[in-house]
Amino acid sequence: MPLEPSHPRHPSVRPTRGACAAVVLTLACSGGPARAADGRVSFVNDVVPVLTRAGCNMGSCHAKAGGGQKGFQLSLFGFEPAEDYEHLVLEGRGRRLHFGNPDQSLLLLKASGQVPHAGGLRLPKSSPGYAVVRDWIGQGARGDGATAPKLVGLEVEPKHGLLKRQARQQLKAVARYSDGGVRDVTGTAVFESNDKAMAEVSEGGLVAVLDLPGKVSIMVRYQGRVAVFNAAVPLGAPVGELPPVRNFIDAAVFANLKDLGIPPSPVCDDATFLRRVTLDVAGRLPTDAEAKAFLADAGADKRDRWVEELLRSPDYADFFAGKWTALLKNRRDDASDTVSNFAFHAWVRDSLLANKPYDQFVRELLAATGTIVGNPPVAWYKRVREPKDQIEDVAQLFLGVRIQCAQCHHHPFERWSQDDYYALAAFFGQVGRKPSDTRGEDLIYHKRGVATATNIRTKAALRPAALGDAVPAIAPDEDPRLRLADWMRAPANPFFAKALVNRYWKHFFQRGLIEPEDDIRDTNPPSNPELLAALEKDFVASGYDLKGLVRVIVRSNAYQLSATPNAFNAGDRQNYSRYYPRRLSAEVLLDAIDQLSGTQTDFPNLPPGTRAVALPDNSYNRSSAFLRVFGRPEGESVCECERVQSSNLAQSLHLLNSPDVRGKLAHPTGRAERLAKDARPAEARVKELYLVAFARDPRPDELRAALGYLAEPRATAAGRPVDPQHAAREGYQDLIWALMTSKEFLFNH
């Protein structure tokens, strides 16, 4: 299977493909490289770093795939100095360099802005980088690819730091070479903060800590090598009595808070817990009956019992199936996708319902064979057809590794080479396809043969290897994908369990221990490494038990902390000193509105009463403006970030004045209508509304306000009194609408 050498994704703005794009944003115009002791300028070790630092060889500039810019091509980030030398010195009849008068070299004239340059000013004439290039040309533009000492290591000094808020710290980047040489490359290295809200870093490596407490890392990148500086920024507030430690999660979270001096909020009340956990585990509001029963339950273990109830329910499977199928790209592009999408969604959902171990789930997906109806995970191969897409999705989704960059060049932030990329692709090299009866669908099988994939640059045929781990020879009869699955499920695998627990942690805590959750690398360390390691260990030991993972998370007091900040932790966004509220996702919110208004949303060709969280694919976004406006994903990406969780004006307008929401409020069989006709005292009816919306009773002031509003006399536009039945209906519609548009309703908190 030929692998396209093009680099179509760099221009993409999607964060899923953002690793390369992020680099592009880091511009640098000057820097002072250290020169070799003999005064001779090295192309590999002096000139190329200057070009890199100046941004000449970025993906959007002269390293752009397919010819660079204006016929001048450089390798991305200077990873291929020999090629760069060729382009710079020999190509174009040597017109880019002027040996007699280096300052008149086209290269320098353009970079210094002396002649028009679409890329702007890159190397001011006064900059040290300019001098390096000028001297190199003056010395005869020597190519030293074969002789120059190789860069063998990059270190940052210091490696760790305990920094106060508003503190500053100068970093030093040190390069080590194969000849034993050491250079300070701070001037040419690139620095980048992993959390710009916590700390910024200057081009020269000066770290400026801002106001937020927590952990922050600065990545230093130099010629394909990376190093990282980890800083802890304590708040230093007095941490009094901590909530009881219920499991290892609490131990790790509270220890971290203690270290950083961030006092946590207290454990939340029962109503908050019930609503929060039901939304997070089952994707729905508790019913008023459930809320009433839970609040009345005096049992000490009632929270744990409720968690068990939720995990047993099909709602859990429906909710998490929606999450997984979007990530696994269960998209409907054509009516002929319908059966396969339903089958695939159902397979995911039923697997979750049966609590199929996660390793087995992934194995069935990766190594699927047969027909879609007979073995629905085969549908993944319909959606993700090319081996390169397969490994990229698998790596990002199941291993938390964004390996896309390594298709065309060495990964800029990571240790992944092109060989690593293609060796991973080789696992998918023997996927055979036969046409099926259904248009657009193939039967998938293992095609006997020795699996290989060809590195597009070196043309070497590579045998399967899993991210640096050699895999024993795979016989032609054996499906290499099963070996990949074996490798993943091995307890010592450093990626598989970590990626999942981090992903699930983020589901419940709004922020991954590593952020983004699918970009796990040495240069992006977790905010609480001990916790991540403990979760990983527990998950592996449980036999990859997904329900077990959910259970251990939501039973912890760390999960059950109140969302209300105390005097110290309002600014904490990273250390879980309180629950971080989050807007309900599109489907959950729509179901919640239906539940509160006592209506159903009608989805095309599905049984009445089908909940939005149970929708099998993205196609329903077309018919539901609500789902679109509130950011339900289209299944285009393996990144959770495709789901838009931010708020916008359209959402507010939709809630305030859309026919959709108005229709629900005024529905002839809706809750407002029913309550208006209900014979119970108004107080009981208002209590019902609060139980449904917030899983709690109204506070006295709320009750007073609501009853007062309901009792207000109503008049028509002409000033005539409205009949009591009509007035009651309007009153309850207004009340429901007011609850529905409140933050307490729209957010999980």
Next chain:
Amino acid sequence: MAIIARHLRRAAAAWVVLLGGAAAAPAQSVGLPAPRLLTTMPMGGKAGTTVEVAVTGEHLDEAGDLFFSDPRITAKRKLDATGAPVADRYAVTIAPDCPVGLYEARVTTRLGVSSARAFAVGALAEVVVTRPNRTLAAAMELPLNSVCNGAVADRAIDYFVFQARKGQRVVVDCAARGIDSKLNATVVVGDAAGRDLLVERRGGVIDFAVPADGRYTIKLHELTFKGGPAFYYRLGVWEQPAGTPIVRQPSTRAVNSFSWPPVGLPPQAPLAEVEPNNDGPRAQRVTLPCDVSGRFFPAADVDVYEFEAKKGEEWWVEVASERLGLPTDPAVLVQRVVKGEKGAPDTLTDVLELADIPSPVKVSSNGYAYDGPPYNAGTSDVLGKLVVKDDGLYRLQLTDLFGGTRSVPGNSYRLVIRRAAPDFALVAWPLHMELRNGDRNALSKPIALRGGATMALEVVALRRDGFDGDIELAMDGLPPGVTAHGLKIPAGKSRGMMLVTARPDAARGYANAAFVGRATVAGRPVTRPCRLATVAWPVPDSWGEIPSPRLLADVPVSVSGTDLAPLTITAKSPVVEATAGEKLTVPLVHRRTSEFTGDKIQMKAVGAGFETSPAFDLPVQADKSEVVLDLKALNVPPGEYRVSFLGGGVVKYRHQPEVVAKVEATSEKMLAEVKSLEAEAKRAADEAQRAPPEKKEQMTRALTAVTARMKAATDALTATRQQLTRAKDAARPRDIADIIVCEPFTIRVRPVEKK
């Protein structure tokens, strides 16, 4: 990209519509009306009982008897209180000795015998869904050990509840696709509150270990929530003794199973697989020939057999698994083993790799245009020859290419390694051709002939173990007035044709024919049955619905007796003689009973020796024509050849025009009666008005009576007039594309006379 592709597809579809509109009259359909039995409710019954069955279908005009492929199932028309037959309802009696299984149900109609519908005979109590059960509250109570007949509605879920005790083993088995239903069933067993416990969506069975005494629910729906009468099911729920194997409800057989088993193979293999045999060191020793049953279990199972073979031996290796109805894809690898000396590893040399048995004829791709039959006579099973080049030890490794991650204990196989036993197996289906893009309607038509019609069946042979000879095709036991001529499958080829012709004057009739192929194998005459295949539903749009073919149990042939073929083409003489190398002129006689659109039909010759003859235009409006065949160009050697011509034409078809006159006459008669009653009523009214007081009441009663009769007669007239409108509408000429087949004739090619 996907969006562009979608637009292009839409644009292409628009073109097809436009072209279709330009070339033919509006609303052209494909295939003349054929009687099709589409549903029976219920879809089966218990042996030893009588069950009332309602039928629906297409073109079941003047439906008469309902009958079955086994004489132990009989049916009578249901009669109403007055003794008149109730439309579409039958009392079906299943003899106590009728074995559990599937049978074909058919109805006799004005157009002949209908297509078949599977009818199940079971051993459990039968129930039928009689009221909507689409919510948990309205769930239907299902007794254990029963089979429930129902159909899911569109966007609906059918709910059932059953009682079970802790420790019971309850099997929930839904028959649907296997009994011709369109339902891809999703079956969910839930707790009393309807919360899901176990789900089955791939046509499998639910084996439910009851966790506690109580009520349990079953939810049943289509995978994508489609529904309607065609989405019917038989939901079986029974208690299964612990430790016993589950026997599922019977299912129809896939087309490719026609080639299994080979003649003479014992029902049970004498040898069984012994695990572990997953690799060379643990290979299971066998001696050839051998016949082993085994299974692909657990996931990624590898079964290795080891045997000695001698140089020059030839062995045929056949594996059946997909043809047993399983979702498997067996693959065989044979390697020669040279044992390593002094602890060195064995050396393995690949000798033979076998995977699928390809279809002998090109199978339809899943494209829109018709490019071959959707019937796949090939299979993912294995059949091939092992030629032994050296004495020694050999290892045969058997795997399931679809089994990498699936652990299904029931995925079994049968492995046979035998000396050559040359043979063949045959399967046939109604011939189809491109008549309109995407339309596969004709595939599901029964062999129900109009007078003067010739119907073509495509016949395909799977040749076994090197058999390479001619296969002559024959159909015997036909109804009076019907003849059948086989166009043989020539040596080395896989495709032939059977042409079944009804004389124009053939009376209404039906017979279960014997359809066979005859060949000489190793000097001995061999006769093998030819199985008939069909598609369960008419498919007017192959992109909207994928045809689902299956084998039929028998070969019914029937004649309408009233309807005539729109065009009968016969050779003027049944035998045409010519000398090799000459041009031969075949005079044809046309007999039209319908108008046709256009003035010519492109026809093509079929029959060994003449298939490469160029297509020609038949002047469809003329009463006769001539076809010239160039024997020199065709290079036909002397001999006797059976030949026919076929092509697609557009008939201006009028459905039952004779009914119009009949209903018109009835209508006139009724009008006269109404008029007479009107007069009578007027008289009665006058008399009642004039009647003396003592007779007033009597006269008024008389007036009421006659008014009632008048009203009844008026209602009847209205109904008859509506019937007339319908009949006139049906009799209005409609453009229908269909296959036109010339009655086969013989060409006798004489050798060139030597001077």
